[in-house]
Amino acid sequence: MSDSTHKEDMKKLQKEQREKVKAKYIDRGILVVNTGDGKGKSTAAFGTAVRAVGHGYKVAVVQFIKGNWSTGEQKIFEHFDEITHIVSGDGFTWDTQDKSKDIESAESGWSKVCDLIEECREESKYHLIVLDELNIALSYGYLDVNKVVEVLKNKPENLNIMVTGRGAPQELIDIADTVTEMKPIKHAFDNGIQAQRGIEF
Template identity: 90%
Template sequence: MTDSPHKEDMKKLQKEQREKVKSKLIDRGILIVNTGDGKGKSTAAFGTAMRAVGHGYKVAVVQFIKGNWSTGEQKIFEKFDEITHVVSGDGFTWDTQDKSKDIESAESGWQKVEALIEECRGDNPKYHLIVLDELNIALSYGYLDVKKVVDVLRDKPENLNIMVTGRGAPEELISIADTVTEMKPIKHAFDNGIQAQRGIEY
């Protein structure tokens, strides 16, 4: 019996995909940037963190800007010994209204990031993935020096994966990243008067 056109198409696609996979020979950690004005940048990063934990890897998550308010991710991270969670921020900039304090918090957070990265050098790296949530915001507001941050990320250990989130990613960061995704808003419930939902937005 002759295969259906759909089956033939899928066989062809399968062969193409297997050939693509075979052609990718580089095995190293990557730098990922999630940016853009749409929802989902941090959400995708936290999902990636949980995926890594599912494979038995250790993950560090450093949150800039968002502050110490209670979030769903904070509650779930506490349940996993594999996740190191650091909050380095005093809340949204329109709430703090204190640039010098915001800069101090961002710099403190970045010092922790550098220490976490250093723990990944050598034969026994501590983390498989480090998530730098809302780092792009800290950079766009000038709380951290872009060149300094880019230099550190460019010099990361070869097998370490780093994921950076936040709108307004600087071009210098985008240029050194391996994977960049721009979240584009089509519709958002908040724009239609619907409150931010616990478990969805935070």
């Protein structure tokens, strides 16, 4: 392809893209769901949180399931006054082996989420709330799907919410604006390689 042909193709593409942007007139917060068995659901959400902070916004991150073990995101969030970080889980369910305690932790975390959402109803305190591994809590039945969906469906108009975790329930997918399914192709762990600090956690 010649330079002149490439330039003409790019001009055409530029025009098409600008027309697409002009056609979008709705300005409101959205509900995003990152699900699937592949790696990157939480990582993408944390990257979005940092992006929002870069624009001067405040963000809340609530982590279900993962517990109080040391993670890279926990350490980096401490450096940002703009990020409110809440850990509500006691760890992976195969570690806790206590369903009633897991349910109690999930319900406590969800109560905090509801408070965060309400804080945005009269003033836009947060631009984005990340609900990390909420899908796991829902799939294990730690929280009532219908109650969660009702709250998220009636979030403040300008608030953005991101939900992560494999096994997103259909009820949540149905009300979401953007849904991404992470599909695994290969994973180092399957070949005997240990989870890497700074990559997996």
